[in-house]
Amino acid sequence: MTMENGEDCCVKVAVHIRPLIGDERLQGCKDCVTVVPRKPQVQIGTHSFTFDHVYGSTASPSSLMFDECVAPLVDGLFQGYNATVLAYGQTGSGKTYTMGTGCKDDSQTGLIPQVMKALFSKIETLRNQAEFQLHVSFIEILKEEVRDLLDSSSVSKLDVVSGQVGKMTVPGKPPVQIREASNGVITLAGSTEVSVSTQKEMAACLEQGSLNRATGSTNMNNQSSRSHAIFTIMLEQMRKLGPIVGTEGVQIEDVNEDYLCAKFHLVDLAGSERAKRTGSDGLRFKEGVHINKGLLALGNVISALGDEKKRKEGAHVPYRDSKLTRLLQDSLGGNSRTVMIACISPADINAEETLNTLKYANRARNIQNKPIVNRNPISEEIQRMRQHIEYLQAQLACYRGEGASDEIQALKEKVSWLEATNEDLCRELYQYRSQTSQNEHFDIDSQKSGMFFLKAEGLKRSLHTTEGFDYQMTETLRGNSREIDEEVAKEWEHTVLQDSMGKELYELNRRLEQKESEMKTFGGFDTLALKQHFKKKLMELEEEKRAVQQERDRLLAEVENLAAASDGQVQKLPDNQLQKLKDLEAQILDLKKKQESQVQLLKQKQRSEEAAKKLQEEIQYIKAQKVVQLQHKIKQEAEQFRQWKASREKELLQLRKEGRRNEYERHKLQALNQRQKLVLQRKSEEAAMATKEVERVARNSKILSSYYKWPFIRCSVQ
């Protein structure tokens, strides 16, 4: 079973306030719960709570509870959504009464019997559209044990002293197990699922289970439910869908069934109780402990799910803490639309428990469920495909429909406008291309010229930088610079020439096109056919003229014969004959004129042909002579320039090479010069030193010679 995503929806909570019952009245209890008029708001003491609905007491009548809270869930079942109704409250607060799980006659007013009624009436109305299958199961959780209430063999009544009634499991029958399927769906293994086809059969199951349910008398309720009871209705439906019909009216799908299945849990919880108040002991006390444990676990699950902060943090939800919470896993925070009915007693004696119930229920309002449609995977795929086909069909209809005709018309107009624009542009492009191809050589050569010019400029600059090395080099460069100036002039000349020739070529092409279009006007007529037509016409006229002339000749001959036969008869020639003669003369004249005009036309045609021929020749001449010649000239000029440019480039390269060699030589000479200078300096220094030495020696020898001359003086001095 696969599911499709549904929307998040909160658990809905309704409060059902029962009236004060016999015992409470006897005890003189007062009403401690107030309902805010026309609002789903309950006040108890200083506390105020708002719920989705409030029934009973001074609030809405309880009879509305089914229509407002449960009927939408029944409808949802038919759409494949799971549902849960949960009755919660302290013991004796009216849960069993509300749900209708008791086996008394008045329980027929409870929610479960109403669900059954609504279910079967809906099935009846949908019988033609789908096939339905219903199953029910009824279990109770008693002292943390799941018991099958529809299997009478598994439960047997156990009479207990003091009139209390209980049940025990028959040994040998395995207990019902709670299982979680791989897709997270909670199922009960080993529970009886009874197939029912009528409301009566279903009601019998409810009654049988209710009788089997563990009940006992306590101080607070003489028929207190000692277990949590879950009555489950499983609805399976095989919907018959209309065949999918294609746009051409052809049926395109045979498989037209949709399989949906949904569960409806109707839960009557055991009431929370205080041992002191219920006065339970022994077995009842143990039951009470388990009941409270289960309800505590349920409270914890509700707290975890109802606390937004915890939910956002992804806090653990303790579903596994009890069998009850495990079984209600889908109903609380899972795949189900859930309604909780908080049953409360208005008696002031129960005020504390009532307050607790309201707090508990208030928390449950924050639980968010994610109900989803439960569908068979094949059905789901088919459903998806159906939706897709429907969507495509709608789109197709939209394109074909009148609604879109304006849009289509506008689009058609736009397309034709675009096509016309495209044609114009193509024509323009063709013209430009033909011009460009003629000017291509010119452009390329211009570009080349530009490049050469830049190259020459660069070389010129690099050669200028070498200026100042030595005179000889400078002179060479001056010479080169002059040559480069000449080169630039030559390039300029070439550019101007190419430009003028390009213009001339363009002009010629333009004229050519003009002539060709003129030719087209001549060529528009089918000259041969026209000529033949005229010839034929002329021949016809000739034929007619000949016939008329013959007729005239015949008449004239007749006249002559008559004249010859009897003299003076000519005057007496009948008027009609004379008239006929005159008509024939006029006809001949007319034909002659027509013939002449035809001849004129033929001549004119001949002239036109000659003019066209001349034009054609002119075009041929322009094409053959001028255009081709000019193109050839442009090519030739470009080639000459290229060759000249190449030779100049070669020369420049040679010059650059020479320049480099000269520079190298200059550097070599400079280095030699430097070395020689150094040697000279060293030699000069050596010579100076030698001179000084000679002088010093000479001075010493002078002093010595005077010393030997005056020895006395020298001794007295010592």
Ligand SMILES: Nc1ncnc2c1ncn2[C@@H]1O[C@H](COP(=O)(O)OP(=O)(O)OP(=O)(O)O)[C@@H](O)[C@H]1O
């Ligand atoms: N709306 C009501 N109108 C009249 N009487 C009611 C109403 N609700 C409950 N009662 C009566 O109150 C008594 C207790 O009701 P009920 O057994 O449904 O309580 P409970 O919540 O199921 O109790 P427990 O948890 O002990 O099973 C019953 O006698 C029932 O007839």
